Amino acid sequence: MAVYLDHAATTPVCEAAARAAVEVMTQNFGNPSSVYLLGKTAARRREADRAVIAGALGCLPEELFFTSCGTEGDNWAISAALQYNQRKGKHIVTTAMEHSAVLEPMNKLKAEGYEVTFLKPDREGRISPEDVKNAIREDTILVSIMLINNEVGTRLPVEAAAQAIREKGAPALLHTDAVQGFLKVPFTPKELGADLVTLCGHKIRGPKGIGALYIKKALIPKIKPLLLGGGQENGLRPGTEPTAQIAAFAAAVQSWTPDMTARIREVKDYAAVRLPAINGVELVSAGDAPHILALSLPDFSGQSVVEALGSQGVYVSSGSACHRGKPSHVFAAMPLPPKVRLGAIRISFGPESTQEEVDTLAGLLEHICEKKSLLF
DSSP, rough: OOOOOBTTOOOOOOOHHHHHHHHHHHOOOOTTTOOOOHHHHEEEEEHHHHHHHHHHSOOOOOGGGSSSSSSHHHHHHHHHHHHEEEEEEEEEETTSSSSSHHHHHHHHHHHTTHHHHOOOOOOOOOOHHHHHHHHOOEEEEEEEOOOOOTTOOBBOHHHHHHHHHHHHHOOOOEEOOTTTTTTSSOOOOOTTOSSEEEETEEEEEEEEOEEEEEEEEGGGOOOOOSSSOOGGGGGGGGOOOOOOHHHHHHHHHHHHHHHHHHHHHHHHHHHHTTTTSTTTTTTOOOOOSEEEEEEEEESSSSHHHHHHHTTTEEOOOOOGGTTTSOOOHHHSSSSSOHHHHTTTTEOOOTTTTOOOHHHHHHHHEEEHHHHOSSSS
16 A cells, blocks of 8 residues: 655645535536626535635635636736835845746746845754845845645745844745645734745645735735736636536635644654664755655665555655656755765655554665665
8 A cells, every 4th residue: 555745745625625525527517707607606616615715824815816826926926026026125135945927927027137046044044034135135026935834844934034124125026935834834814024925735735737926915905916817816817617626725724724734743753763763864944834745765765665565555755746757956055965965755644644653654665775775
């Protein structure tokens, strides 16, 4: 039986989400922009689902705009913030450990003449609040700092960024990619001081292909769309809404409970003790999130370890799934010894994860380290 320990990459869709999607696809399938009854019914369902997700995030329904994924949300947030502050400066603050959906736009902006400050993490993958405060200037127009890092699970100092923006009188909008944090760590956009917050469904047992961007209400009239087309999503995100995915996203949100988070934390805490106790396995970072643990087998390539474990039906990763086998920029940004960096792997847990699964993984890692071989 497969042991799936890569929930930070994606999660299995829960039954409630799958049922909601099927119901909307086969029964309540109308186009929510249509003016007849079937369309109006679909529109009402869409708005009810929006309210569910907004309620879990702690914002108004009208502040939540549906997107196709976290990448679109990140790209839109960055683009919108720059257009909003286009005459107020060209300085941006972010971190060297952001998701590629933030880093790639930042690299492009840097090539176009923007000044981008990339804050570096420490040995455990943490960003210093003081470094954030010192980086923000009077001409900073955007700060984009993820809430939970997707590879080491550390919580980044988003609140410190909000405070520094206020103290320095910067015009900057504050964006946070909260894809890995939503429902797993407590926060609201107001508590963070964030103007823009990115979410997606497939990290919380919803389907792939659906996400959302929170936009602070006061900003909405001045925000520009990323795409051009029809008038959907208050004219800010054109395209016929994927009502089945939206329904599934909302159902996944409704089905998530604090007990699930507590169970995930319990399994991760067990793994954080059990796995580094193996001779040849090092703890890179236990992080702060309840579901992500970073380890290293310094005598091996992390990618090779992932492939060897996969051959035995145990699934982990050597970083973000978006890297597709390339070295992780997150581990590269951390001041790690070269062999530790090369051997880094990520273990991530979900509500279905068990201590027995951790023991299965531990047995395979023990075999690798004792035999000094990836062959089973």
